[in-house]
Amino acid sequence: xxxxxxxxxxxxxxxxxxxxxxxxxxxxxxxxxxxxxxxxxxxxxxxxxxxxxxxxxxxxxxxxxxxxxxxxxxxxxxxxxxxxxxxxxxxxxxxxxxxxxxxxxxxxxxxxxxxxxxxxxxxxxxxxxxxxxxxxxxxxxxxxxxxxxxxxxxxxxxxxxxxxxxxxxxxxxxxxxxxxxxxxxxxxxxxxxxxxxxxxxxxxxxxxxxxxxxxxxxxxxxxxxxxxxxxxxxxxxxxxxxxxxxxxxxxxxxxxxxxxxxxxxxxxxxxxxxxxxxxxxxxxxxxxxxxxxxxxxxxxxxxxxxxxxxxxxxxxxxxxxxxxxxxxxxxx
DNA sequence: AAAAATGATTTACT
DNA sequence: AGTAAATCATTTTT
Numbered sequence: 411x412x413x414x415x416x417x418x419x420x421x422x423x424x425x426x427x428x429x430x431x432x433x434x435x436x437x438x439x440x441x442x443x444x445x446x447x448x449x450x451x452x453x454x455x456x457x458x459x460x461x462x463x464x465x466x467x468x469x470x471x472x473x474x475x476x477x478x479x480x481x482x483x484x485x486x487x488x489x490x491x492x493x494x495x496x497x498x499x500x501x502x503x504x505x506x507x508x509x510x511x512x513x514x515x516x517x518x519x520x521x522x523x524x525x526x527x528x529x530x531x532x533x534x535x536x537x538x539x540x541x542x543x544x545x546x547x548x549x550x551x552x553x554x555x556x557x558x559x560x561x562x563x564x565x566x567x568x569x570x571x572x573x574x575x576x577x578x579x580x581x582x583x584x585x586x587x588x589x590x591x592x593x594x595x596x597x598x599x600x601x602x603x604x605x606x607x608x609x610x611x612x613x614x615x616x617x618x619x620x621x622x623x624x625x626x627x628x629x630x631x632x633x634x635x636x637x638x639x640x641x642x643x644x645x646x647x648x649x650x651x652x653x654x655x656x657x658x659x660x661x662x663x664x665x666x667x668x669x670x671x672x673x674x675x676x677x678x679x680x681x682x683x684x685x686x687x688x689x690x691x692x693x694x695x696x697x698x699x700x701x702x703x704x705x706x707x708x709x710x711x712x713x714x715x716x717x718x719x720x721x722x723x724x725x726x727x728x729x730x731x732x733x734x735x736x737x738x739x740x741x742x
Numbered sequence: 743a744a745a746a747a748t749g750a751t752t753t754a755c756t
Numbered sequence: 757a758g759t760a761a762a763t764c765a766t767t768t769t770t
Contacts, residue, residue: 646749646766669759690758691750698760699748 449482478597491600514618517625526567526628562635570628574621581617585610649692653682657689661696662714668697 456477477483521527592606649657660678661668670678675689682689 648748648767688749692748694759694761695749698762701760 483598487598487600494600514622514625517622517629520629521625525563526570526632563632566628566631566635570624573624577617577621577624581614585613588613649682649684653684656682657692657696658714661693668693
């Protein structure tokens with residue numbers, strides 16, 4: 411804060427921030443131009459001092475006030491106006507409306523598709539989530555129904571939203587701050603509303619870039635989660651012994667035509683506590699693997715045939731007919 | 743650790 | 757749309 415740091419106390423032409431020499435100005439009044447220059451120099455110096463030094467609030471207010479009330483202030487203002495007239499041309503031509511970034515669109519679309527952006531859905535219990543999944547899509551089980559996946563996705567969504575909110579808030583705060591600053595400065599230097607507008611769009615653009623980064627990384631996170639879980643979808647668990655038993659019973663008792671109808675599949679699914687397409691998978695696998703080595707499967711077939719026979723016998727009574735057809739079919 | 747079993751997925755066909 | 761067949765990726769058994 412020593413005076414030794416002053417580096418802009420020239421008396422002739424003053425250098426502005428860009429290093430250009432500001433034109434010397436004569437308002438055509440009767441004062442000698444030397445004195446005028448001197449005074450303008452003083453005012454500018456004061457301005458520089460204010461912007462340069464970090465004054466405490468009260469001190470700054472005081473200085474600004476004296477500056478605003480300086481008798482030469484209107485003159486300085488018009489000087490600045492004129493300077494601006496000359497330089498504004500270079501600023502003006504950055505007003506093009508940019509088309510929406512296709513990459514941003516892509517990211518947005520993906521985020522909405524993944525349910526990260528857009529309306530909140532299926533927030534509560536996994537049962538509710540499953541219900542909505544089953545209701546909304548025609549693919550109840552191939553749709554992602556793992557509560558784990560949903561939990562992770564919800565986590566990502568939450569982070570995404572809080573971050574987005576934070577950015578938005580920061581952007582607004584910063585924008586209003588800058589606008590206020592410019593408004594205040596417009597008392598001492600000419601600032602067109604368009605310039606403020608431009609500044610705001612610049613700020614918004616910067617924050618949009620940050621937002622885009624957020625979206626990008628969110629997308630990446632979702633992709634990682636997705637790939638892991640789509641692979642993890644194969645992370646199977648064997649059906650319960652009971653379920654396998656039921657399926658095998660059906661298979662071997664319908665060995666001549668082991669193609670359960672939709673209704674039959676539904677019932678099996680219900681009884682086994684698995685989905686219909688799991689039943690379909692099972693039968694698909696079973697048929698092909700049965701066919702692949704009938705010899706070995708024969709034992710199993712006999713076993714289940716005997717089992718159903720026994721069951722039927724038990725049902726009909728000790729004298730009841732043995733369902734030979736089952737066994738014969740099984741042996742074919 | 744290797745092999746077998748098993749549920750899920752993919753591909754192609756009808 | 758439903759299936760056979762091949763294949764994948766894991767679980768279970770040996």
